[in-house]
Amino acid sequence: MADLYTNAPPVLAPASAEAKNVLIQANTVESILPLNVKSLRYAVGAAELIRGVSFVVQRGSRNIVLGANGAGKSVLLRLLHGLLPPSGGQIEWAHSNAQFKQAMVFQRPIMLRRTARENIEFSLRLTQRGHRSRDSRGHRSRDSRGHRISDVASAAEAALDRVGLAHLADRPARLCSGGEQQRIALARAWALSPEVLFLDEPTASLDPTATKAIEEIIHAINKTGTTIIMTTHDIGQVKRIASRVLFLHRGQLIEDAAATPFFETPQSPEAAAFIKGELLW
Numbered sequence: 001m002a003d004l005y006t007n008a009p010p011v012l013a014p015a016s017a018e019a020k021n022v023l024i025q026a027n028t029v030e031s032i033l034p035l036n037v038k039s040l041r042y043a044v045g046a047a048e049l050i051r052g053v054s055f056v057v058q059r060g061s062r063n064i065v066l067g068a069n070g071a072g073k074s075v076l077l078r079l080l081h082g083l084l085p086p087s088g089g090q091i092e093w094a095h096s097n098a099q100f101k102q103a104m105v106f107q108r109p110i111m112l113r114r115t116a117r118e119n120i121e122f123s124l125r126l127t128q129r130g131h132r133s134r135d136s137r138g139h140r141s142r143d144s145r146g147h148r149i150s151d152v153a154s155a156a157e158a159a160l161d162r163v164g165l166a167h168l169a170d171r172p173a174r175l176c177s178g179g180e181q182q183r184i185a186l187a188r189a190w191a192l193s194p195e196v197l198f199l200d201e202p203t204a205s206l207d208p209t210a211t212k213a214i215e216e217i218i219h220a221i222n223k224t225g226t227t228i229i230m231t232t233h234d235i236g237q238v239k240r241i242a243s244r245v246l247f248l249h250r251g252q253l254i255e256d257a258a259a260t261p262f263f264e265t266p267q268s269p270e271a272a273a274f275i276k277g278e279l280l281w
């Protein structure tokens with residue numbers, strides 16, 4: 001269920017009338033949120049990497065999983081996205097089609113050996129497999145929502161345009177810079193219209209300008225109704241993005257708070273130390 005293989009309806013350019021219909025449809029289908037995580041555990045041998053974590057994720061929220069290196073942030077995200085099997089506890093989505101309505105972007109973008117546009121088209125076509133109808137000559141013509149297959153190309157272009165990379169549509173994705181590749185990865189995930197977007201340290205290897213661009217895109221994606229669940233250990237980034245903070249320490253969730261109270265009145269000595277920039281291990 002990596003970002004490339006996540007199944008969700010394609011979205012079109014926000015400006016088009018058809019896109020508005022898509023958004024209205026998306027709002028009326030059953031939501032996979034809230035997500036209810038109960039006593040989640042993940043162990044490898046004797047090592048307990050996630051130790052009894054419980055929390056709820058509400059629709060539209062921007063959740064940041066914060067913690068020091070090795071705290072268990074990536075493992076937690078991979079468990080939630082279904083890339084790792086839990087050792088115990090439950091991950092309860094509100095609807096059974098959850099796997100088709102989430103996408104994930106990783107720290108290092110995974111680009112196919114194709115152009116930027118083709119990377120997005122490929123991902124969109126994967127989501128249509130098995131759902132297409134055929135025309136009178138038996139050719140596949142429309143997907144299950146009635147969108148023309150040819151719309152995939154324009155949806156991919158619109159997705160690149162939304163992240164400011166329309167001019168790179170025909171460039172081989174792997175020749176793009178790290179920041180550009182990460183924006184393509186975000187465009188690809190956004191094009192799938194996921195209800196939940198997981199991001200694992202998406203700016204960890206980027207400079208401040210590229211980081212700012214990515215953060216703006218994350219806010220834009222959230223404004224279209226996508227719930228954000230993201231990891232970072234960058235305090236400044238948490239302040240810029242989070243509506244809610246999940247503070248992880250050695251595999252345990254020791255703080256779960258709205259962003260403002262988390263910073264103003266941390267409830268645990270570990271969170272207070274982390275906010276002050278003191279090392280935790």
Ligand SMILES: Nc1ncnc2c1ncn2[C@@H]1O[C@H](COP(=O)(O)OP(=O)(O)OP(=O)(O)O)[C@@H](O)[C@H]1O
Pocket residue numbers: 044047049067068069070071072073074075076233
């Ligand atoms: N498959 C595995 N087998 C054994 N240990 C693992 C495995 N995967 C992760 N770990 C360990 O689990 C701990 C948490 O790893 P994780 O990658 O989730 O940390 P993180 O909070 O994302 O750190 P970072 O900020 O460096 O990305 C680390 O100590 C890591 O070495």
Ligand SMILES: [Mg+2]
Pocket residue numbers: 073074075200201231
């Ligand atoms: Mg990590």
